[in-house]
Amino acid sequence: MLGEALRVAVPIGLVTSQMRWFRNVQELVPQPYLDEVFHVPQAQAFWKGNWTHWDDKITTPPGLYLYSILVNKIYKFDSDSSDLTAYDLRWTNVLLLYLMLLALTVLSLLTSKDAPRERFLQREYCLVAFPLFFFFSGLYYTDLFSAFTVICAYIFWQAANQAEGFPKIMFQLLHLLSGLLSLASRQTNIFWVAVYLGGLQAVAAIKKDTRIHDPAIADAYFEDLPITIISLVTSALNTIPKLLLDLWPHLCLLGSFGAFVFWNGGVVLGDKTNHVATIHLTQMLYIWPFIVFFSWPAMLPQFANLRSLMHRRPRLWVVVATILPMTAIVHYNTIIHQFLLADNRHYAFYAFKILRSASWTWYALTPVYAVCAWLSIQALGSRPSFTGAPQTASSQGRRLSTSSGGRDSTASESDVNRMSFLIIWLVSTALSLVTAPLVEPRYFIVPWLMWRLHVPDIAEVIDEHQEAGLKDKSGMAQVEKVLTTLVKGSLYIEFAWCMLINFVTCRLFLFNGFAWPQEPGLVQRFMW
Structure with a gap:
């Protein structure tokens, strides 16, 4: 009864909250x-037919503006209004949030056909409630459209791998266009x-003809990482002609990107002096606390079996080799x-202000990065109902070799996230x-999204574990029973x-503005 009520309350709460957020903005x-x-102003210039105008401060291509103009052309078809307001443009981002929900649902249907019906759409609601999606659905930013197009490409890629003959070619073409x-x-x-x-396509193609070292993440050790990489590379070298045939949409995309960079003289379109590419490896440390902060409930299932x-x-x-x-x-x-x-309007400003308060704080966080990375990777290692590998008939039931020492996974190719996926991600x-x-x-959105899509829904495994532990009366088992109950509602x-998080950040943005001394009377607002 409670579950049914929650399944109704979640979409109602999401829609009403998002609409109120948009209205308040x-x-x-x-x-x-x-x-x-x-x-x-850039979208408004295009709307008026001034296609040669470009603001040099804009670093990204005009895809969002073209989408917004198309939506408003349809929306204003019978309208006499010739203006395009900030409201008209922000409204298209509201629409994007629900288009994202639709796209995620289609992707889930393609990849999780056996998922329990009572959990249908629960993960998708969590994804669109992701604070950066929710927040920017009320403003005219590029992030929602960017993530939406990646999911569309993912859908057509997955569909192509489940099709044969002419439909396969059509889906590959749609993958290229998206x-x-x-x-x-x-x-x-x-x-x-x-x-x-x-990368996922190449791994799937290699596995059709070759038995490679690719253990499940749950079964793997640290040393399996380089072994899997070597196994993939050596196997790929033996199947290059076949790989080129399978990867033609991806190669076309890479070629198109290379042509753009050559034509543009760089990756970014505008403000090139402030966006110079550099090597910034600490970004790969910051992403782990980011994932844990936003998605720690998705990691709860791994605590159902503490032992x-x-x-x-x-x-x-391994700990030493990671932290050093x-x-x-x-x-x-x-x-x-x-x-x-x-810019003290962004939360990152305050995070780095704390880090800069003392020199030792930078180094004290390295164990935190390591723990967060371990938790994030372990979350991928549970038995899933979602897989990123193409679900083709030839790969169903295939058993892959694991590392030496007798460890052999009994899970099929479509049942687990394997080391090859972790490497590619x-x-x-x-x-x-x-x-x-x-x-x-905002740079972490798509990496987080791909990670979250592959965190397994292990409700059935939790049920099995709970049944198996009924006879166990130990203290550890009792703790696990409590955790299992909690996990089922994760x-x-x-x-x-x-x-x-959305409530706090949206309220701060709307009602806790402040003024800069150099710009008195102008309200500044906190945001991501």
């Missing part, structure tokens, strides 16, 4: 704010629509962009983050956590 902040000062649209929204999407999906979790804890030498390089990265490659310290995340000198939470906890 229009009432209290009717004029373009912060980056909207660049985006709104990938180009994604690149037209944000340049770094190349690492997700081409490198990430191409198994303790068994999977890293060995001492992290410390070196912090010492030699911590970069603080001038924008980060110049890490590579794609690194490529999209480490060249950015500015620490910006998606509702995750949704509530996201909405709590």
Whole structure:
């Protein structure tokens, strides 16, 4: 009974909260704010037919503006209004939030056909309630459109791998077109629509003909990481012609991106002096606390079996081998962009203000990065109902080799996240983050989204574990029973956590404005 009530309350709470957020923004902040000062006039210029105008402060391509113009052309079809207001443009981002929900649902149907019906859409509501999605659905920013186009490319890629013959070619073509649209929204999407999906495609193609070392994440040790990489590379070298045939959409996307960079003289479109690509490895440390902060309820299932979790804890030498390089990265490659310290309207400003309060704080956080990374990776290692690998008939039931020593997974290819996925995700995340000198939470959105999509829903496993523990009367078992009960509601906890963050951040933005001494009377607002 409670479950049914919650399933009804979640969508109602999401919709009413989002609509109220949008309405309050229009009432209290009717004029373009912060980056909207660049985006709104640019879209308005295109709306009026001035296609040659471009604001040099805008760094991303015009995909969002074209989408907004198309939506408003349809919406204003019978209207005499010739103006395009900030409200009209912000409204298209509201629509994007629900288009994102639709796209995530389609992707879930393609990849989680056997998911329990009572949990249908629960994860998708959590995803669209993600604080950065929710917050920017009320403003005219590029982030929602960028993430939406990546999901569209993911859908067509997954559909192509489940089709044969002419439908397969059509879906591959749609993947290419949606990938180009994604690149037209944000340049770094190349690492997700081409490198990430191409990597998964290559692994799936290799496994059709070759038995490779690719253990499940739950079964793997640290040393399996380099062994899997070597196994993949050597196997790929033997199947290059076949891989080129399978990867033609991804190669076309890479070629298109390369042509754009050559034509543009760089990756960013405008404000190139303040957006110079650099090596910023600490970005790969910051992402782990980001993931844990927003998605800790999704990690609760691994605590349902404490004994198994303790068994999977890293060995001492692995801890040392992880923390030492992290410390070196912090010492030699911590970069603080001038924008980060110049704008106290963003939460990142205050996070780095705390870090800069004492020199030791930078190094004290390295164990935190390590623990957060371990928790995030362990969350991927549970038995899933979602897999990022193409679900083709030839891969169903395939057993893959694991490392030497007799460890052999009994799970099928479509039942687990494997080391190859972790490697591809890490590579794609690194490529999209480490060249950015500015620490910006919005840069972490797509890496987080791909991670969260692959965190398994293990409700059935939890039920099995609970039944198996009924006869166990030990203290550990009693604790596990409590945790198991909590875990079964983890998606509702995750949704509530996201909405709590949304309530706090949206209220701060709307009602806790402040003024800069150099700009008296102008309200400044806190935001991501």
